[in-house]
Amino acid sequence: MELDPLVLSRIQFAFVVSFHAIFPVFTIGLASYIALLHGLYFKTKNPAWDRLSLFWTKVFAVVFGMGVVSGIVMSFQFGTNWSNFSQAASNFLGPVLSYEVVTAFFLEAAFLGVLLFGRGKVPQGVHLFAAIMVAVGTFISSFWILSANSWMHTPAGVELIDNRFHVVSWMEAIFNPSFPYRFAHMAMASFLTGGFVVAGVSAWFLLRDRDPEANRRALSMCLWLLLFLAPAQAVVGDFHGLNTLEYQPTKLAAMEGNWETSTNVPLLLFAIPDQEAQTNRFAIGVPNLASIILTHSADGEIPGISEAAPDEQPPVAIVFWAFRVMVGIGLLMIAVALTGLILRRKGRIYHNPLFLKALTGMIALPFVAVLAGWVVTETGRAPWLVYGMMTHAEGVTPSLTGPMALFTLVGYVLVYGVVFYAGIYYLTRVVRNGMLPEEERETVGDNFHRPMRPMSAAHTPFDDDVDPARS
């Protein structure tokens, strides 16, 4: 088989960006939650809030550290594998991506240190302020990244002269048509991720009767939040979909598995899209529902995939199924949040072991949903890199050969495999060690507390042999 550098580069980018994305998705939501805990402690002086914020700040530190490490790779990917695209889009992407870096460093330089290491050393109000600024900073960071990404979906404010994009209007380019929807959808996804992880971990602690006072508060708070967020995300997602219908109809058609432009389009629950025959096999659907959702009328017309020539269509099966994974998990989230409400009325949310175990099991699902959502939107844009203006084939590095791309792809998989195995393993130890009374906690000696680096905010040992008596 011929090794195609284009396909390999796309797989590599998907791999490294997915590995990177799971960390910020979580830290954005968690940063806001930590700021909220700080605020509650500041206001009520109840030490349970303080214990919770201490624990979650440690988790935040480790996850943030892994996000930074995987982010270094991202700032070189555009040049190594997509040099023509970098060159063409640099006038817009260069400044916007640099602003993300600048924001992240500003945040780290000014406030992260205070948040991670300032406990008891700076006044409580200053600590609260730092927590709020870190939360705001994570949003500003994602603002720039999502602006850059949205611009690739709905390019605006630029002119293409001699194969290079020139910015005519920064406002139009940064606030391009899909940006507000993508930003809202992603911000909610971060909150949902943070909410489900905190709820799941709190449930895990409650099952073990560990600091029940604090963890009940955390669980209750999260479930209220999720009860609002999970359905609201469905609404925001719907608006995002309508925006896609307007600007990227082919992607939307692929999400619905709708090959021909038609009215009374059913909402497909199951189908095996056959790209070659340009049709679906084994389709099962709810009549008219896709038309109703997208046009608010049963005989509304929905564009079909075949409006685009076969070589300008995305791989439909991937888009179709990734979309169903995302929506399926979204519906499950709504169901869990509603179950929480019902159990709460019976006063059983803290005691029902089945519910608590289910919450613990939900921890990984928001991450899957987020990645599935990114697969929908990124694969759905194919074959375009900048929608309607530049294809993947035009953007890839011309000197790149198949074996080179394969070498780095395998390399990144191996490196990330080792490093993130260590990272996730360590993170689970931090969690397992969490919310215990001080004397039962495993800890490493004081010399390990050299501050300033994110991960050093967590003191849990990496393996079992560290002598806990050294402190």
Added chain:
Amino acid sequence: MEMFDLTLIWAFIIGFGIMMYVLMDGFDLGLGILYPFAPDEDARDVMMNSVAPVWDGNETWLVLGGAGLLGAFPLVYSVFLPALYIGVFLMLAGLIFRGVAFELRFKSRRNRHWWNRAFCWGSSIAAFAQGTVVGAYIQGFRVENFAFVGGPFDWLTPFSVLTGLGLMAGYALLGATWLILKSEGHIQDWAYKITPLLLAIVLGVFAIISLWTPFVNPAVWERWFGHLQVIWIFPALALLCAFTVYRSVKRRREGIPFVATIGIYVFTYLGLIVSKWPVIVPPNYTLWDAASAPESQLFLLIGVLFVIPIILTYTAWTYWVFRGKVRVGDGYH
């Protein structure tokens, strides 16, 4: 808009950023390179502890440099990275491994030797890869129509291998003189002992590279033996700094060796810049060919001018907080 040349301002900012990165990540990469030769595990603790509070701040400059190049000199970004494709991957893999080793070595005992290895190999590979970038830059690239058209191993020549090894030795020298500054007792003795040796290697490689470069790139020869003789001040000052390192080590001074090593770097770097100026993507493209549109450079400049002073202040403050000697068993109660 035409009142001042944004491209020159950006050349200065990026040039400054690269210098900051080389100096700051240089000494902590250098400690990683020296790691297997350290006299004992205590020394390794001290070596790592002496840079633990600052290393990730040091790498800030690398990420800022990468993003800044895309914003200000996209041609550099989109030619260097494809041309150095394999090398860039090795450098990133090295940096990731040593970064994780920093965090987890101290939290681990049974697995510590693995993190030691990750730290050493990661640092060495990253340093070597960065050194080959210098060599590849001196050689130049095959570029057509603003895109790299050469092969995957064009960058890897005997010449660039030599610059790679040279930078490893140079980083090790920075690491050793840093250790003189930050340690005491038998660890400092060891650092004093290896510094002249490393200095000799660096000077040897420096001499070979200087003699070799005119054969690799005739334009450089023209520059040095043309009428612009004032530029000989840079190698002269670099040699003076090298002599200062040697003399101050003999007199067992603590701060001067490190400062003088920085001097060697600064003057060598300036010498490299004047060898090529104003060509940035050799052999043909100048800074102005490589620049992004003025409105893009200006848009980014506003944010960067705001943030760089903050990063510098924070960096200075961190070094100030962690000034002084790192002792064996620091914190081991």
